[in-house]
Amino acid sequence: MTSLHSKLPGVGTTIFTVMSQLAQECGAINLSQGYPDFDPPPGLLDRVEFHLRRGGNQYAPMAGTPALCRAIAGKTQALYGREVDPAEEITVTSGATEALFAAVQAFVGPGQQAIIFDPAYDSYEPSIRLAGGEAVRIPLLAPDFAVDWDRVAHAINDRTALIILNSPHNPTGAVLSAEDLDTLALLLRDTPIKILSDEVYEHIVFDGRTHQSMLRHDELSLRSLVVSSFGKTFHATGWKVGYMVAPPALTAEFRKVHQFCQFCVVSPIQNALADFLQSDPGHYLGLPDFYQQKRDLFRRLMSRTPLQLLPARGTYFQCVDYRGVSDEEDTGFARRLTRELGVAAIPVSVFYQHPPDQRILRFCFAKDDATLERAAAKLAGLEPVSA
């Protein structure tokens, strides 16, 4: 047998696949992997059907269809006040995942470092390692999971090529403030460090907060690659369509990789998204309220369980501290909850390099109200541990 040299030793199947599979095997309610159990807007589905039937089923332009790039530029201007050139600053990608992966390949090289924050979305570190780089992981601390900028200042050195930020943050729901962005701008001034800003939950922020996109910030936007996902915005995670916004020189480098890992993205869906973004901006403008109602319902229902709710400022995830019911480590507890109680969640420790001594699970509330009610009713059956 020939020997096999793994480029990702120690990496297994992602937790999202593991927990969704277990949920399916057990017939459990799946609040683990983040996806809605309801459909995209009917008007958008109509446009997909229209474009599928009208032809236009061959390769799209490498950077995205001009109509969709123009619609994205319009949205960027309307939401963040930033004028971007649809031809030179926007690239449509195969979901946010491809945008993140291609950006890391384009901007991190052997011997270089990328700073990421724990708990970190699981694709970041493998992408950095495959680029030959090193991930420098800085923990965010419960319950607020705010960035410790002093630690970032200490971590920055001549080898730092990239900082990957994610706000609103998966899995914790934390959001960056305008002050965070100003602090970051000061730290990076006079350095060549780029920012890869994962903003896939840009439209899911609560309690009247404003999403602090890097695109709002005059200084940071010049060094930022900003990633969005139509999967989140249009309840269509299975379509895997997203996009990257970055200044022309960064976009040019980014596209050198994008053209060889994806080339182009599914044509009829791009055309449908272009139509719908323009005809129905009310859809994404209504998302904060839509998901805030779900968050509030889920929190109300969960307050009847012995699980302790952590703050939820953005995303469609709610984290809970379960020390009140068990001291078991979270991967085992999440499996047991799926098998024995019939509700699947994500154990948060898997997103850390060095998991802290905490007992936290993440639940996805992008579900019909009836699904959330059924799940919470099951979780209400958990027994508090006696003191």
Ligand code: PMP
């Ligand atoms: N980043 C974060 C923080 C996510 O939660 C997700 C979720 N799916 C992605 C990136 C990937 O998005 P997509 O499905 O568009 O590839």
Ligand code: GLN
């Ligand atoms: N981003 C989704 C989550 O956090 C899952 C994406 C995936 O399954 N790769 O649950």
